[in-house]
Amino acid sequence: MEFLGYVSSVLMGMVLGLIGGGGSILTVPILVYLFAQTPTLATGSSLFVVGSTAFAGAMSFIKAGTVRVKESLLFAVPSIVGVLGARKIIFPLIPQRIFLFDDVVLSKDILLMILFAALMLIASLKMLRAPGATQERGQDLNVFQLVSQGLFVGLVTGFIGAGGGFLIVPALVFVLGFRMQEAIGTSLLIIAGNSLIGFLVTMEEIEGLRWSILLPVTLLAIAGMFLGKRFQGSFSEAQLKKSFGIFVLLIGSFILADQVVRMIS
Template identity: 30%
Template sequence: MIVSSILGLLVGVVLGLTGAGGGILAVPALVFGMGWTMQQATPVALIAVAGGAAVGAVEGLRKRLVRWRAALLMALAAFPCTFLGVHSAHQLPQRWLIGIFAAVMLLVAARLLGGARRNAEPATESSMALARIDAKTGRIHWTWPTAALIAAIGAVTGFMTGLLGVGGGFVIVPLLRRYSGVSMHGVVATSLMVIAAVSSGGVAIALLHGAVLPLPATAWFAGATAAGMLLGRRLVKTLSARQVQYGFALVLALVACGLLVKSLAAI
């Protein structure tokens, strides 16, 4: 239980520091640290990510940062795609899943490095914003293209959640920042709300597919992740956004390389 607690604490700290993307490390932590397959690690990781995201989402709700209509639409669009992702994960060989996961981590790392180098905050409202903010009400101006965009983001998030056991913050955050006028704080808070809901649904779907939860390890990992989330939220005040991006990108790249080695060794 000590190993699962340490792993959960580390994942939670990264989740707290990055706001939404740290959950991508939960599955690799369990694969390397506990020696599990991805199919075994996925439901445990999702429980931990859901708990950690819920902690951040509650904070966002208290501060009125969550765009709850967008979060609800994304969650509804995500659930059927999560089922498809879980089913696909059980059909693919282990080495393919590991290879796909590593590729996704490398893409996220590259995006983070690019953002850190530009060192510029995206404009609140851009010509590419399909989900615009009403200047009078401060709310999203809903149109059919807006609804289609939000639903599509939710669908991709749901599939990735089911396939790889990740929260999906690495999908939601960059797409909402690029195509909406929502502030960064609002994007992160909304993302955490969606992650909490979709990850919980992913656990239920995985259990329906025959996944078995090792209850003691799951409880310790999830509890430590929630504690680490709170610690990370405190630590983030001492670091710049650029430092967090560079550090997270480096960790992702190293873990991805380890996964690639593991995938090639399985051939």
């Protein structure tokens, strides 16, 4: 299964390179199902993989001059606060066994995977949404919503190890008026900051961290990302997002069903 995990890491990076986001949401399922890590360990390990891959991607956008660091601070600052709050305060407070009733057991690991599956389903629906259904730039959203979204993305990143690019990019485009390429590059930088800060702050608390898996997965994901960027113009972005959205929907549905079965069995 580990070989399949390494192959999947390359594919995850390719998705990130092809459509500028979304691939990192596969990190936790890869670590849990293909590398047999516990969800608690996988969410912590994912911060390093997601952060390093996003940082490598952001560097190429910085070289192209399409990362607007200064303007993104309104989003980034509350986002980092959210990451630290999730990893240092909320995460340690959750007991290993949350709920027990007859044969139904809700553990911390099952809760993490159910929340992650729910996030995958939300992300997939956003990817599958028709272009006409997206919000007009500057409509409805305001600065308070931008800051609150930043805080929410930070909580998501810190709690379940996902980058949250599908939330960051729309906020940068619709509220701050970024062009799409600027939003993608800036989003990658925000994700890198959130994830790597979260990982570094809590690294000593992550039990069972396996660098022998973490480093190859990260390097393969980065290689896949640059490979994906080489083929970026060869495919329709709309078709890629739709295909990946369906894939994420299927994976998220499987994880949700699997965890419900584990909870009641």
